[in-house]
Amino acid sequence: MLFRFSAAPMRGAALLAATCLSVAVGASAAEPSDGHAHKPKGHRVTVTEEMIGAGIVSSGVKLPPPPPATGTRDNPVPSWNNPLPLPIVIADRRNNRLLEVTPDKQIVWEFDSPNLTFYRGNDDVNFTQDGRTMVVNEEDNYDLHMLDYASRQLKWTYGMPNMRGRGEGYLNFPDDARLLPDGRLIVADIRNCRLLTIDPKTSQTLRQWGKPGVCKHNPPETFAYPNDFNYYPNGDYLITEIPDAWITRLSPDGHVVWSVRAPHVHYPSDARPAADGNIIVADFTKPGGVVIFNPQTGKVVWEYRVPEGEKALDHPSLAVELPNGNVLLNDDHRERVLVIDRQTKAFIWQYGQTDTRGHTPGLLWYPDSVDIDFYHDWKAALARKP
Numbered sequence: 001m002l003f004r005f006s007a008a009p010m011r012g013a014a015l016l017a018a019t020c021l022s023v024a025v026g027a028s029a030a031e032p033s034d035g036h037a038h039k040p041k042g043h044r045v046t047v048t049e050e051m052i053g054a055g056i057v058s059s060g061v062k063l064p065p066p067p068p069a070t071g072t073r074d075n076p077v078p079s080w081n082n083p084l085p086l087p088i089v090i091a092d093r094r095n096n097r098l099l100e101v102t103p104d105k106q107i108v109w110e111f112d113s114p115n116l117t118f119y120r121g122n123d124d125v126n127f128t129q130d131g132r133t134m135v136v137n138e139e140d141n142y143d144l145h146m147l148d149y150a151s152r153q154l155k156w157t158y159g160m161p162n163m164r165g166r167g168e169g170y171l172n173f174p175d176d177a178r179l180l181p182d183g184r185l186i187v188a189d190i191r192n193c194r195l196l197t198i199d200p201k202t203s204q205t206l207r208q209w210g211k212p213g214v215c216k217h218n219p220p221e222t223f224a225y226p227n228d229f230n231y232y233p234n235g236d237y238l239i240t241e242i243p244d245a246w247i248t249r250l251s252p253d254g255h256v257v258w259s260v261r262a263p264h265v266h267y268p269s270d271a272r273p274a275a276d277g278n279i280i281v282a283d284f285t286k287p288g289g290v291v292i293f294n295p296q297t298g299k300v301v302w303e304y305r306v307p308e309g310e311k312a313l314d315h316p317s318l319a320v321e322l323p324n325g326n327v328l329l330n331d332d333h334r335e336r337v338l339v340i341d342r343q344t345k346a347f348i349w350q351y352g353q354t355d356t357r358g359h360t361p362g363l364l365w366y367p368d369s370v371d372i373d374f375y376h377d378w379k380a381a382l383a384r385k386p
Contacts, residue, residue, distance in 0.1 A: 042165035051121055051140050053094030053366070056114075057359040061107045066150055067381040069131035076323070076374035080104075083339050083348040085323055087378050089134070090330070090337055090351070091125045091369035095359045098125055098134070098147075100373060101337075101351050107361055108378050111152050118143065118161045119154070124270075124318075124369040126178040131375025137177040137187060142170070144177045144187060146200065149376075156200055158185075166192050166212040168205060176228045176270060188229040188239070193222065195229050195239065209254065217246050220254035228270040240271040240281065247271045247279055247295065263300050264291050269317045270369075280319050282329060288313035290327055290340070304345055310354065311347065318369050330367040337367050 071077035079085040084103040092099050096116065100109035113119040123139045133155075136145045143159030164172040177187040184206060185198045194210030210223040217224045219239065228240035236257060237250045245268040249257040262268050262281050269284040274292060278301055283289040289305035290313075304327070306312045314333035322328050326348070327340045336352035352364040359365065 041167035042160050042163035042170045045140075045142065045162050045164055047162055050094075052116065053096055053121065054357075054359055055096065056112060056116060057095050057097065058112045059099065059107050059110055059359060059361050061110070061361060063110060064108060064381065066109055067376045067378060069149070069375040070377055071131065071375045072129070073374050077377040078379055079323075080379055082324060083326070083341075084328070087373040087376070088328065088337070088370045089125055089127075089373060090364065090367050091122045091136070092359075092364050092366070093121055093123055093332075093368040094357075094366040095364065096120050096122065097359075098122060098136070099364075100378075102378055102382070103349070105351055105362070106382070108382070109149075109152075111147060114154070118157065119145065120161075122368075124176045125371050126176070127371050127373070127375060128179045129181050131373070133179065134371075135177045135179050135185065137174045139173045139175055139190070142172065142174065144171070144174055144185070146179070158198065158200075158203055164191070169203070172212075175226075176230070178230070180231060186229045186231070186237075188226040190225050190227050190242075193225060195223065195226055195237075209250075217241055217244065217259075219248050219256055219259060220250055227268075230270075230272060232273060238271055238273060238279075240268050242267060247281065249295070258295055260295050260298050262291060263293050263298055264289070264303060264305075270319075272318075272320060274321045275325075280321050280327070282316045282319040284315050284317050284332075286312075286314045286333070288316040288331070290316065290319040290329060292321075302342065304340055320370065320372065322372070328370060328372070330370050332366055332368055335364045335367065337364070337370055 080103040087102045089100045096113040098111040120141045121138045122136050124137050126135045134147045141161050142164050143161050146156040159171045171189050172191040175188045175190050179185050185200050187196050192212040193215040197207040209220045214222045215224045216222050225242040230238040235252045239248045245262040245265040247262050248259040265283045267284040269282045271279050271281040274280045278292050279295050280292045287307050292302040293300050313331050316329050316331045319329040325342050330337045339349035341348045357365040
């Protein structure tokens with residue numbers, strides 16, 4: 001069989017997600033009410049062993065109760081200082097789990113797949129503004145989830161697992177879903193060459209930029225394989241397109257503020273705004289790199305790239321500027337998450353053993369995304385442990 005399920009009974013999260021799944025896709029996944037069979041709007045995808053990865057695994061660590069969300073991105077919980085100022089959540093893709101690691105490398109929070117049918121291959125994870133919910137996309141499972149941090153329960157799912165499509169309720173390689181402050185959800189639907197804004201309350205599409213089947217750079221009418229749909233505090237959007245390394249800033253009404261090709265980048269992945277107005281983007285290649293550039297001049301202001309050896313990157317898919325200016329990134333194919341010193345370009349923090357797959361403490365398999373936990377004061381919570 002292609003799917004392997006846990007021997008334990010299905011948890012509440014699994015039951016809830018299965019229910020949400022049928023709600024989220026609406027009529028597109030159901031039999032027509034007139035009783036007549038119609039051609040399905042989605043196309044079933046073959047699930048491979050690579051996509052299943054390690055199956056359902058856990059670190060085996062006894063987890064402490066999570067502290068409440070008391071911080072925000074603008075006013076984070078107290079820092080742990082250098083080299084990593086705050087805990088991070090890792091989307092450990094081929095272990096089908098989310099893992100939160102503190103700066104001293106303790107595992108304090110974990111969500112392992114409750115059911116490989118609808119939760120497999122978590123690709124990116126993004127906290128909501130209040131830190132109480134996490135938004136997860138699964139590219140090669142063609143769906144999205146929202147997860148309650150405190151209870152570790154799935155509370156919303158959109159898309160049909162292992163079914164790609166372009167109609168309402170279907171996706172085709174969705175990437176970097178996130179919830180806007182006003183409650184709308186945005187996602188880059190890569191192979192449909194479109195950017196969607198979805199109402200999670202109704203699971204209906206509120207807006208679509210781009211046209212499935214028309215994959216060329218001409219924002220906001222069309223996009224060429226967008227792999228990130230991010231936003232600025234003022235409401236503008238930041239879009240990353242794979243061919244020709246286009247990075248575009250759009251106003252909420254779709255006006256192009258600027259659109260430039262990222263310099264020295266072959267395969268741009270998940271561009272982010274830096275604190276000084278520059279753009280930081282990972283180069284998802286081998287050897288991979290990280291580039292920070294000025295979008296007004298197109299000039300590189302900082303770059304990391306090593307051709308070979310321990311310091312070489314292999315398909316890094318996300319680079320994030322930390323509050324202290326250093327660079328946090330996940331080095332996907334070398335099974336590690338790193339902090340690189342901005343001045344010396346030295347690795348000053350690492351989780352995961354280089355080139356070694358695993359799911360026990362200290363090991364990862366295809367870490368595909370990270371997000372910083374600005375919200376939960378794990379430093380104080382762990383200090384209170386008996």
